[in-house]
Amino acid sequence: MGKQGYIQKGDYILRNIPIQCILAVVxxxxxxVSKYIxxxxxxxxxxxxxxxxxxxILQQNHPGLYWYANKTTIDSAFAALxxxxxxxxxxxxxxxxxxxxxxxxxxxxxxxxxxKSYIHYLMQNRFPMFPLYFYNSGNHLYIFxxxxxxxxxxxxxxxxxxxxxxxxxxxxxxxxxxxxxxxxNPYFKAQVISNNFPAWYRLVxxxxxxxxxxxxxxxxxxxxxxxxxxxxxKDTSVIHPATVRHNKAYPLPAKKISAIQxxxxxxxxxxxxxxxxxxxxxxxxxxxxxxxxSFRTLRQKNIPNLMVDVRGNGGGNVNKxxxxxxxxxxxxxxxxxxxxxxxxxxxxxxxxxxxxxxxFPMQFGSVRGADGFFHASRIENHVxxxxxxxxxxxxIYVLQDGYTFSAAAMFTAALKGQQNVLIAGTPSGGAYxxxxxxxxxxxxxxxxxxxxxxxxxxxxxxxARLKNGKGVLPDIWAKPQYHHHLTLPPNALQQVIGQIVQxxxxx
Numbered sequence: 001m002g003k004q005g006y007i008q009k010g011d012y013i014l015r016n017i018p019i020q021c022i023l024a025v026v027x028x029x030x031x032x033v034s035k036y037i038x039x040x041x042x043x044x045x046x047x048x049x050x051x052x053x054x055x056x057i058l059q060q061n062h063p064g065l066y067w068y069a070n071k072t073t074i075d076s077a078f079a080a081l082x083x084x085x086x087x088x089x090x091x092x093x094x095x096x097x098x099x100x101x102x103x104x105x106x107x108x109x110x111x112x113x114x115x116k117s118y119i120h121y122l123m124q125n126r127f128p129m130f131p132l133y134f135y136n137s138g139n140h141l142y143i144f145x146x147x148x149x150x151x152x153x154x155x156x157x158x159x160x161x162x163x164x165x166x167x168x169x170x171x172x173x174x175x176x177x178x179x180x181x182x183x184x185n186p187y188f189k190a191q192v193i194s195n196n197f198p199a200w201y202r203l204v205x206x207x208x209x210x211x212x213x214x215x216x217x218x219x220x221x222x223x224x225x226x227x228x229x230x231x232x233x234k235d236t237s238v239i240h241p242a243t244v245r246h247n248k249a250y251p252l253p254a255k256k257i258s259a260i261q262x263x264x265x266x267x268x269x270x271x272x273x274x275x276x277x278x279x280x281x282x283x284x285x286x287x288x289x290x291x292x293x294s295f296r297t298l299r300q301k302n303i304p305n306l307m308v309d310v311r312g313n314g315g316g317n318v319n320k321x322x323x324x325x326x327x328x329x330x331x332x333x334x335x336x337x338x339x340x341x342x343x344x345x346x347x348x349x350x351x352x353x354x355x356x357x358x359x360f361p362m363q364f365g366s367v368r369g370a371d372g373f374f375h376a377s378r379i380e381n382h383v384x385x386x387x388x389x390x391x392x393x394x395x396i397y398v399l400q401d402g403y404t405f406s407a408a409a410m411f412t413a414a415l416k417g418q419q420n421v422l423i424a425g426t427p428s429g430g431a432y433x434x435x436x437x438x439x440x441x442x443x444x445x446x447x448x449x450x451x452x453x454x455x456x457x458x459x460x461x462x463x464a465r466l467k468n469g470k471g472v473l474p475d476i477w478a479k480p481q482y483h484h485h486l487t488l489p490p491n492a493l494q495q496v497i498g499q500i501v502q503x504x505x506x507x
Contacts, residue, residue, distance in 0.1 A: 036121040039090060046447035047085035047094060051078075053351055054098070054452065057443050058105075060347040063340060063373075063458035064436040068106035068183040068469050077104035091118055094448050096204065099178040102452060106469070107436045108182040108405060108429065115449035128207060128229035130198040134160065135489045136190040137480050139169040142487040143215075144194065147230035154215065154225065157486025161222065162214040163201075175200050181429065183469020188429030191402030194489075198230075220485045260285055266294045274305040274500050276493075279324065282407045283316030288323065295327050295390040305500045306392060309399040309493065311425060315406025318438070325414050326387045328396055328421070333384055333414055338460040339438060340373035341366060346456070351443050358439040358456060376438070376457060396421045397496045400472065404428040406437055412472045413461055425478050425492040428471035434460040 055078050058065055065074060081101040089097070091114065099112045113119075132154070133145040141160045148154075161168055172193070178200075181188040193200055211227045263285030265278045275298055279287070298306065308328070315321075322335060344363050349355040366374040400412050400423060409430020415421045416432075436455035443452040476499075478490035 036117045038092060038118065038121060041088040041090055042094060042448055044086055044088050047089060048082070050094075050445040050447050050450070051082050051085045053348070053445055054081075054443060057348050057351060057454070061342060061352075061454060061456070062105070062107075062110065062436070063342055063456065064107055065105060067436070067458060069104055073104055077101040091115060091448055091450070092203075095450055096178060098450055098452070099180075103178060103180045106181065106183050107455065108180055108185070108188060108431075109436050109440060109453055109455040111180040111453050113442070113451040113453075115451070117449065126232045127202075128231045130201045130207070130211065131227050131230040132160070132197065132213075134194065134197045135480075135487070136172060136193040136197070137487070137489075138190075139172055140487070141168040141172070141197075142480075144489070147198075148227070151227075153217075154213070154227075155218070155486070157483070157488050158218070159216045159485075159487060160213055161216065162212075164208065164212050166205075171201075171205075175204055178204060182431040182435050182471075185402070185427075185429055185431070185469065185471055187402030187427045187471060188405065189402075191429060195403065216485055218484050218486060264290050266290075266297070268297070268301060268303060270301065270303075272305075272497075272501055273303060273504060274307065274497070275303045276307045276309065278309040279408075280313055281316045282313065282318070282320040282324075282411075287317075287320045291323055291327060292390070295387075295392055298392055298394075299390050304394040305397070306394055307397045307399060307493070307496055310404050310408045310411060311399050311401040311492070312403045313405070313408035314403060315408050315410075315430070318407045318410065321407035321411045322384055325411055326384060327390065328392055328415060329386050330418060330420075331386070334382065335379050335384075335410070336434070336459045336461050337380065337463045339376040339379040339457045340369070340371075341376070341457050342373065344368075344374050346441070351446060352441050352454065353444050353451075355441060358441055362439065362456065379438070379459075394420070395500075397476075397500075398423045399492045399496065400425045400428050400474065401492075402426055402429045402471075404472075405430040406435065409435075409472055410461060416472055422475045422496075423472065424476035424496050425474050426490065427473050430471060431469050432461070432472045433465045433467045433469065434458070 078101060081097055084097040085094075095112060095114055102110055102112050114122075129147070131147045132143055133147075134141040135144045143154055143156055143158045143160060145156065146154050163171060175193055176186075176189045179189045179192050207229060209228065213225050213227055215223055215225070217223050263280050264287060265276075267276045269275070277294060279285075308324075318335060325333065341362060344366055345359060346352050346355050346362075362374075365376055365378060367377050369375045396415070396418075398412050398415060398421060400408075404412060404425075405428070409428040409432075412423055412428055413430075413432050416423060436458050438459060439456035440453055441456070443454050444450075445452070474492075476492070476495060478492035478495055480490050481488040
């Protein structure tokens with residue numbers, strides 16, 4: 001070691017240079033990012049190492065690797081990935097191969113992300129895109145939005161039968177192979193595609209200059225049309241949304257919605273004696289104060305009907321999910337019956353980021369059980385009680401869809417079956433029985449730099465429930481809406497409002 005104030009490099013000793021200058025040079029070098037070339041292929045030997053690292057870490061650390069899928073299926077998926085890595089591939093191609101392998105695990109919390117360099121490249125460039133957003137229902141695709149604003153032929157609700165000679169069913173089946181979901185939940189996968197079909201189509205099929213579309217018009221006649229890509233940098237008449245979802249807020253008087261209100265919102269209709277609470281995520285949004293103020297207001301105004309909308313809520317902070325549950329549930333409850341990890345620590349920490357953030361709570365918050373696994377004792381043993389102050393006791397309607405996942409699905413599952421609760425919509429994307437979740441570091445592969453989410457605990461929410469991987473089933477099923485050969489997404493909100501108004505009229 002050199003003396004303090006010196007930096008040794010080779011045979012040279014750098015003296016009398018202010019340490020601040022040296023740090024500035026290092027920081028400038030660190031900020032210099034070489035230009036990312038997406039077409040550049042990663043050598044086969046590098047990919048093979050990435051596959052070996054991924055396989056080893058998943059086998060050592062993943063708590064539910066063979067939970068919903070059997071070992072034969074997982075081994076076959078690993079073998080296919082190893083064969084693919086025998087050739088050099090671009091990051092995009094390798095990402096797709098890894099995504100197919102990871103999807104075979106049937107764990108919605110184990111998903112693949114591109115490298116930070118590739119994400120930065122995408123953020124800095126605007127690319128042509130497939131011009132149609134679809135609502136995906138079963139094996140059918142219905143137009144939700146046409147990015148070519150001046151095109152009056154392809155309308156919202158029309159069914160598209162084929163794109164470039166591939167049927168809608170073939171396209172959907174192809175896309176589903178790249179999407180991770182609890183027990184291959186089709187409602188979750190359908191909602192993911194509905195949220196951003198152009199991005200998924202480009203990921204799997206790539207872009208063409210022209211698309212030959214077969215569709216059914218408003219008279220029920222099959223027709224064909226050719227479409228070009230939508231180019232955001234050229235067409236400024238339409239703002240390209242990052243995602244398009246079909247969750248429409250309750251139509252109260254229009255007002256400007258702030259960024260924080262997009263995460264959570266309470267609207268009250270005193271005329272029809274109902275309130276609408278929208279919670280789009282359990283992370284951020286200053287939820288603790290929002291819940292406190294909202295339920296105080298509901299008590300003061302004596303509102304007998306409450307709609308809690310968690311459609312599109314992918315989860316987030318479990319503690320915030322528990323907090324909302326406490327305001328609504330009538331009996332004591334636990335987060336889960338069991339929460340187990342394979343180890344108290346993580347193996348191969350070199351490739352797990354950020355391992356240090358979860359090491360301490362795993363080391364000191366888990367206890368080895370008789371089954372040989374390490375149990376998160378507080379999660380398994382702590383009993384939560386309903387809120388006494390401002391607890392809501394009126395009629396509750398919970399709105400969910402295929403993207404209601406993780407902590408949001410835990411919320412709907414906890415209220416399922418309560419006498420004053422009705423769940424409306426479609427089955428949740430999160431499994432009713434359990435999932436792999438809680439601590440979610442990611443594996444960063446050494447060469448491709450792909451990132452794979454690695455859940456550390458296998459969670460059984462209620463061992464009395466059937467282990468079939470299905471989501472929380474609704475009490476009120478929201479079906480797609482049909483009119484003049486047009487199919488629109490199900491609107492659980494309108495359905496619930498109609499039921500509340502009808503109930504009020506009968507009183």
